[in-house]
Amino acid sequence: MAKTTKRGGGLAGAELQTQEMQAFQVLSPDGKVNEANLPELSDDQLRELMRRMVYTRVWDQRAVGLARQGRLGFYAPVSGQEASMIGSQFALEKEDFILPGYRDIPQLHFHGYPMYQGFLWSRGHQHGGQIPEDVNVLMPQIIIGAQYVQTSGVAMAFKRRGEKRIAITYTGDGGSSQGDFYEAMNFAGVFKLPAVFIVQNNRYAISTPVSKQTVAKTIAQKGLAAGIRSVQVDGMDVLAVYAAVKDARERALNGEPTLIETLCYRLGPHSMSGDDPTRYRIKDESPAYEENEPLIRFRKYLESKNLWTEEDENKVIEETKAAVAEAIKKADQYEKMTIPNLIDTVYETTPAHLEQQKQEYLAKEGK
Secondary structure: OOOOOOOOOOOOHHEEOOOOOOOOOOOOOOOOOOHHHHOOOOOHHHHHHHHHHHHHHHHHHHHHHHHOOOOOOOOOEEEOOOHHHHHHHHOOOOEEEEEEEEOOOHHHHHOOOOOOHHHHOOOHHHHOOOOOOOOOOOOOOOOOHHHHHHHHHHHHHHHHHHHOOOOEEEEHHHHHHOHHHHHHHHHHHHHHHOOOEEEEOEEHHHHHHHHHOOOOOHHHHHHHHHOEEEEEEEEOOOOHHHHHHHHHHHOOOOOOOOEEEEOOOOOOOOOOOOOOHHOOOOOHHHHHHHHOHHHHHHHHHHHHHHOHHHHHHHHHHHHHHHHHHHHHHHHHHHHOOOOOOOOHHHOOOHHHHHHHHHHHHHHHHOO
């Protein structure tokens, strides 16, 4: 068993000091709460967490349908990971900076990034990457794990400027097998950067199970060699994720970076690019996770406190359907991307050779 000390409402009990640990949890699968670990949240905040998770689930279902219709480009489904995504972003402040992986559009959206731009990003449209000035995010990183290195760079900038905000990043279990994963944490550990690194362990890197990726007992413990505080959290428990990230944020502001592994389960395919999870998942494993999925668990808790009803949920469902319909309509109507426009927006001052190529292209097009 891990040697632990009690601190921070029981959260320190999830810190790894040996090779074994128990995932930090607030809500049991049947919706019962561990009062010692319960974070301070108002009833309105609890309801908002649920609203955002339902919103994300319905948005995901609609986006899967849009992808099948050919109306999106690349899309990575998120169902099953709502607690990890929503709980972690809810613990942030607006000035904090998110560096996401390609599955992390919900965190960006609730940090201020418009949904329609996410749809344009999916299609490869340059406007998808034109982040509004007051939204502190980067675009989803396609190169696995690269956002970890960028996070250390952003966090270093915050430290050098004396800014009281953090950089937070996400990757999947597959990303923890990349060199960038270790390099970023080593840098953050050495310079005591205001950074939080999250691994959303959804059990599979596309079709590769965790057991084929590492023999480490946990992904969380991989931060130890870099001198990074390491925590494993029940990623199906939105309250546990919120509490863990809230605590990690405060520590990061004081120069103590953290690696958090959230134990999740991807209910759908890795992406809408032809992945068939039935070909590689263990037979009959999904039902056990589906019964324990984030919305069911948190709904039980809120209903026990008379904070959530079927009427509340239906209202959010209809609200989300309307929001998705409006966003895809706006994306469809947005000005089409052109080669000259792409060249102009890549550089503040267009290099002479590209300006020449642009003019040659326009001449051929008769423009």
